[in-house]
Amino acid sequence: MPELRGIGVSPGSAAGPVRRLAPPPALPPRPAVIRAADEKAAFRAAVASVATDLTRRADAARDEAAAEVLRAQVLMAEDETLVGAVLELVDAGAAAPHAVTDALAVHRAAFEAAGGYLAERAGDLDDLRDRIVAACLGLPMPGVPDPGHPFVLVARDLAPADTAGLDPATVLGLVTAEGGPTSHTAILARALGIPAVVRCAGILDLPDGTLVSLDGAAGAVETGISAGTAGGVNTAEVAARTRRAASTGPGRTADGHPVALLANIGSAKDLTGDVEGVGLFRTELLYLGRTAPPPRAEQVAAYRSVFAALPGRRVVVRTLDAGADKPLPFLRLAGEPNPALGIRGLRAARQAPDVLSTQLSAIAEAAEGTSADVWVMAPMVATPAEAADFAASCRSAGLRTAGVMIEVPAAALRAGAVLRGVDFLSVGTNDLSQYTFAADRTCGDLAELLDPWQPALISLIAACATAGAGAGKPVGVCGESAADPHFALVLAGLGIASLSMAPRSIPAVRQSLAAHTLDECRRMAEAALAADTAKAARAAARRA
Numbered sequence: 001m002p003e004l005r006g007i008g009v010s011p012g013s014a015a016g017p018v019r020r021l022a023p024p025p026a027l028p029p030r031p032a033v034i035r036a037a038d039e040k041a042a043f044r045a046a047v048a049s050v051a052t053d054l055t056r057r058a059d060a061a062r063d064e065a066a067a068e069v070l071r072a073q074v075l076m077a078e079d080e081t082l083v084g085a086v087l088e089l090v091d092a093g094a095a096a097p098h099a100v101t102d103a104l105a106v107h108r109a110a111f112e113a114a115g116g117y118l119a120e121r122a123g124d125l126d127d128l129r130d131r132i133v134a135a136c137l138g139l140p141m142p143g144v145p146d147p148g149h150p151f152v153l154v155a156r157d158l159a160p161a162d163t164a165g166l167d168p169a170t171v172l173g174l175v176t177a178e179g180g181p182t183s184h185t186a187i188l189a190r191a192l193g194i195p196a197v198v199r200c201a202g203i204l205d206l207p208d209g210t211l212v213s214l215d216g217a218a219g220a221v222e223t224g225i226s227a228g229t230a231g232g233v234n235t236a237e238v239a240a241r242t243r244r245a246a247s248t249g250p251g252r253t254a255d256g257h258p259v260a261l262l263a264n265i266g267s268a269k270d271l272t273g274d275v276e277g278v279g280l281f282r283t284e285l286l287y288l289g290r291t292a293p294p295p296r297a298e299q300v301a302a303y304r305s306v307f308a309a310l311p312g313r314r315v316v317v318r319t320l321d322a323g324a325d326k327p328l329p330f331l332r333l334a335g336e337p338n339p340a341l342g343i344r345g346l347r348a349a350r351q352a353p354d355v356l357s358t359q360l361s362a363i364a365e366a367a368e369g370t371s372a373d374v375w376v377m378a379p380m381v382a383t384p385a386e387a388a389d390f391a392a393s394c395r396s397a398g399l400r401t402a403g404v405m406i407e408v409p410a411a412a413l414r415a416g417a418v419l420r421g422v423d424f425l426s427v428g429t430n431d432l433s434q435y436t437f438a439a440d441r442t443c444g445d446l447a448e449l450l451d452p453w454q455p456a457l458i459s460l461i462a463a464c465a466t467a468g469a470g471a472g473k474p475v476g477v478c479g480e481s482a483a484d485p486h487f488a489l490v491l492a493g494l495g496i497a498s499l500s501m502a503p504r505s506i507p508a509v510r511q512s513l514a515a516h517t518l519d520e521c522r523r524m525a526e527a528a529l530a531a532d533t534a535k536a537a538r539a540a541a542r543r544a
């Protein structure tokens with residue numbers, strides 16, 4: 001059977017008929033004469049209906065991250081500058097759909113020129129344009145089809161509005177021709193538990209209805225399969241999910257070595273299922289889209305809602321991880337040519353120390369009166385001195401357990417010295433890969449370098465684990481790599497004490513650990529460390 005290859009970004013298998021995303025609306029020829037008043041009315045009605053539709057999707061979204069992206073799109077659609085630009089173009093003689101297209105093209109160019117986070121949002125503007133143009137022309141909204149039966153969704157890439165509305169009961173799997181492992185398509189597919197493959201060349205050539213099966217771990221798509229094979233794949237997947245769902249309790253290897261399985265969350269809403277605790281509470285959601293930091297009382301309430309939900313359990317709160325790539329007006333950061341290497345994470349506290357001190361004292365106040373075991377950590381720490389300074393700030397806010405994320409190779413290389421000033425480390429493999437390989441984590445073309453099985457990355461994680469063992473302090477991993485059931489064994493073998501991931505990923509990792517002894521995990525870790533390529537590391541670990 002012919003096989004197409006891509007990058008597996010959300011594990012699991014699925015099979016079914018291909019359905020492609022409804023195409024964007026085609027622009028009609030530019031009319032020679034228009035009635036400006038009618039065009040403006042059509043434009044305003046289109047914006048209103050798109051905003052209503054996106055808000056409805058945001059409210060129905062199962063995932064808070066998806067809802068936030070959609071709300072940001074509503075803000076973009078109603079943005080005064082954009083609306084003003086469209087009305088001016090209509091006054092100059094353009095029909096509404098053309099005026100929208102032209103105005104958003106200018107916005108898109110500005111986003112691309114800004115680079116970083118804004119450049120990644122350029123695709124969101126294309127989606128917004130297609131929606132407003134379709135509404136102006138009275139065409140159906142572009143997006144996910146509804147054929148009345150389960151299907152495998154195929155697209156060039158998915159816009160946030162498409163992914164947010166995906167129903168795992170009808171969308172069996174997802175295959176895109178573009179995107180990368182850290183694109184929002186990938187992150188949301190994982191959050192929804194839909195098996196997915198991205199950057200799959202040739203997938204767009206398949207006509208609707210073609211039966212395919214996909215393996216979201218291996219990144220493989222089989223085409224031309226029989227209905228019987230498709231049924232078999234789906235039955236096996238249901239059985240595997242049922243087995244996973246039945247596994248509960250703390251993370252343990254087959255011989256009882258504990259590896260805490262913790263959740264990555266953005267708010268209390270993300271807490272699902274039975275978790276041992278939270279290993280990464282990303283606090284950015286509270287701050288994004290504001291002109292001033294969230295009021296202290298609002299922060300206290302948001303943190304307390306998470307602490308109260310986890311009595312007696314660990315909650316690791318990460319302080320604000322923003323910077324020039326996620327610009328926040330109150331951080332007073334000037335435009336940076338290279339935002340990923342600029343003032344971000346803990347570095348932003350140099351510019352605005354009060355933002356960090358308010359956050360720390362809000363976390364301390366929120367912890368009072370709850371029995372959660374609250375730990376606090378800082379992102380983007382590069383030196384032992386930064387780590388020690390952060391720990392001192394935590395202590396003066398009344399917080400007992402302070403740690404740092406290891407996301408910068410310099411900090412991994414000096415992990416022992418970093419640990420002298422803090423109580424724990426948490427390795428953020430998403431950023432650690434990006435900075436170790438000088439490869440933008442959002443760049444699909446560099447996916448090979450961003451593979452967690454790269455031996456150089458494994459060496460840096462090993463250095464952190466060894467430093468932790470020497471100091472008798474815990475070292476965890478909270479990047480996406482912790483969710484890979486196979487890689488998790490290598491991490492356990494290296495001596496990593498906790499793995500933090502999207503709650504949906506926990507059962508598969510729990511099962512994988514329970515099926516292997518600590519000695520087996522250690523042999524896998526040694527084999528992976530001895531390899532020269534990511535592919536060889538994977539194969540060597542499997543053999544071990």
Ligand SMILES: C=C(OP(=O)(O)O)C(=O)O
Nearest residue numbers: 428429430431478479480
């Ligand atoms: C967990 C991490 O942080 P984020 O993905 O939020 O940058 C990481 O970098 O691995």
Ligand SMILES: [Mg+2]
Nearest residue numbers: 407428430431
């Ligand atoms: Mg990070």
